[in-house]
Every structure is written in C-alpha cells, then in structure tokens.
Amino acid sequence: MKILLAVDDSLYSRFAAGxxxxxxxxxxxxxxxLGNCSKSTGDxxxxxxxxxxxxxxxxxxxAYQRIFLDQGPQQxxxxxxxTEGLEWVAMDxxxxxxxxxxxxxxxxxxxxxxxxxxNQVLAEDxxxxxxxxxxxxxxxxxxxxxxxxxGMQKIIExxxxxxxxxxxxxxxxxxxxxxxxxxxxxxxLEMINLIATIHGATLELLGVTxxxxxxxxxxxxxSTLWRYFxxxxxxxxxxxxxxxxxxxxxxxxxxxxxxxxWRGKQSILSSLFPKKWLSDLVDKSQSSVLILx
Numbered sequence: 653m654k655i656l657l658a659v660d661d662s663l664y665s666r667f668a669a670g671x672x673x674x675x676x677x678x679x680x681x682x683x684x685x686l687g688n689c690s691k692s693t694g695d696x697x698x699x700x701x702x703x704x705x706x707x708x709x710x711x712x713x714x715a716y717q718r719i720f721l722d723q724g725p726q727q728x729x730x731x732x733x734x735t736e737g738l739e740w741v742a743m744d745x746x747x748x749x750x751x752x753x754x755x756x757x758x759x760x761x762x763x764x765x766x767x768x769x770x771n772q773v774l775a776e777d778x779x780x781x782x783x784x785x786x787x788x789x790x791x792x793x794x795x796x797x798x799x800x801x802x803g804m805q806k807i808i809e810x811x812x813x814x815x816x817x818x819x820x821x822x823x824x825x826x827x828x829x830x831x832x833x834x835x836x837x838x839x840x841l842e843m844i845n846l847i848a849t850i851h852g853a854t855l856e857l858l859g860v861t862x863x864x865x866x867x868x869x870x871x872x873x874x875s876t877l878w879r880y881f882x883x884x885x886x887x888x889x890x891x892x893x894x895x896x897x898x899x900x901x902x903x904x905x906x907x908x909x910x911x912x913x914w915r916g917k918q919s920i921l922s923s924l925f926p927k928k929w930l931s932d933l934v935d936k937s938q939s940s941v942l943i944l945x
Contacts, residue, residue, distance in 0.1 A: 654682045657684070670822075687713050734757070824853040827856065830912065
C-alpha cells in the first residue's frame with residue numbers, strides 16, 4: 653500500500669498526519685509526506701542546493717516525519733532504521749566473513765516538496781501510483797494543502813487514488829459506509845475494515861436506493877459485505893436510504909465520525925448527480941470523508 657499525505661502548517665494537517673501514521677503503520681504502507689514549496693525570490697542559482705523559500709516548510713515537514721517515527725515501540729516501527737550489528741556473510745563456497753551491517757527501515761517514509769504547481773496533490777498523484785491520498789481540511793474544505801481555489805473539487809473528481817479528508821482529530825466511534833454499486837474492490841474493503849478495527853468503531857453499511865427500490869446486485873452485495881465485515885469484527889449494521897435523503901441524513905441525522913463513499917463508473921451517485929454534487933456533500937458534511945475508487 654502507498655499513501656500520499658499532503659500537508660501545510662495548519663492544525664488540520666496535524667490531525668491528518670496523526671491519523672495517517674496510525675493507518676500506515678497498521679497497513680505496513682510506504683508513505684510520502686508532501687509539502688508546498690513557494691517560488692523563491694532570492695538567488696535562483698541555488699535552487700538545487702536547498703528547497704527555495706522552504707526553510708520554514710522544511711522544519712514543518714521534519715515535524716510531520718517525527719509523528720511517524722515516534723509511533724509505537726521503536727523496534728516495531730517500520731520507518732525507523734534498524735540497529736547496527738555484526739553478521740556472518742557467505743563470501744564464497746565454504747568461506748564466510750563477519751561484516752558490520754546496518755539494517756535500514758523496512759518501509760519507505762519520504763519527505764517531498766513540490767514547487768509552482770496549481771495543485772501539488774494531483775501532480776504528485778499523476779507521477780506515482782498511490783492507493784490513498786490523505787489531506788487535512790476545515791469544516792468546509794478550507795486550508796486544503798497543496799491546492800489553489802477549488803482544489804477539493806478537483807481532487808475529488810480527478811484523483812486516481814482514494815481520498816481521505818480529515819476534518820477533525822479523529823476518534824471514530826461510528827463509520828457510515830454508503831453503498832450504491834456492486835463493484836467494490838477488495839482493497840477498499842480492507843481499508844474500511846482496517847480503519848474500523850484501529851478505532852474499534854461501529855460500521856453501518858447503508859444501501860443507497862432510487863426512491864424506494866435498490867438494484868438487486870447492490871442488495872446482494874450488501875449481504876456479502878455484511879458477512880465479510882462480521883467475520884472480521886462484530887459491530888456491523890445494515891440499512892437503506894433513498895439517494896434524495898442521503899445528504900440530510902449524513903449531514904444532520906447520522907453525523908458519522910467518518911463517512912465513506914464509493915466513486916465509480918457504476919455508481920448511482922455519479923450517474924444521477926452532477927460532478928459538483930459530491931464535492932458539495934463533502935463540503936457540507938462536518939464529518940471526515942473517505943472517497944473510495
């Protein structure tokens with residue numbers, strides 16, 4: 653699994669970094685921490701020696717890096733370099749030599765700055781094959797790192813990876829998962845199960861219907877998913893909700909700690925509503941949101 657964490661120096665990014673660290677360590681994931689480096693106004697000939705105009709941001713990035721390195725016992729942290737030691741190594745047939753070996757970290761934790769992109773997140777997503785993008789943002793999408801105006805909508809519509817928008821310091825007790833398609837990749841199920849397990853959360857599987865009826869294949873998939881999640885954890889509920897009543901339900905009635913939505917070609921939510929509908933729902937919801945591809 654590969655995770656992209658986009659950050660700035662806001663409180664929301666610190667919330668996102670803490671949640672990503674817990675998720676990444678439990679998923680044994682490679683992580684890239686991405687920051688925005690503004691254009692230098694100084695000597696451009698020195699651009700290759702140090703990130704231009706990035707002194708403050710470099711310190712901020714190192715602080716986020718330490719959040720990952722400080723997670724759990726040092727010996728169990730996959731991002732920490734392992735200790736130096738002596739090992740016998742076969743040099744030839746019947747010949748061994750004792751060498752001093754320094755074992756590196758088991759998983760990659762990269763710190764990266766991008767400069768002069770209107771949307772650093774999408775530029776990074778296009779450059780590498782990530783499974784999940786994590787961003788911290790305010791209740792209405794403000795302070796979304798690495799983006800220009802309208803950045804949240806662009807990321808939701810164009811990102812190749814799944815997207816997790818962290819709007820608060822997550823302590824997930826209830827997780828509402830809206831299902832309106834039978835096309836659900838296994839890695840999506842594993843991600844939901846992992847988040848629910850980490851937080852000990854109650855998972856509600858919500859079948860999205862079209863004014864009183866639901867696709868047979870979606871109904872069958874809902875039953876299959878219930879059995880899958882029950883086999884992994886006990887706190888699972890199922891239900892149905894008409895698509896027209898979904899927004900007030902997740903915004904005011906249910907108010908989940910984490911709202912999970914699928915965005916695929918066969919999704920009712922994608923076919924019945926304009927593209928901006930999903931970003932508007934994310935914007936209005938006070939819950940953190942996970943958009944699965």
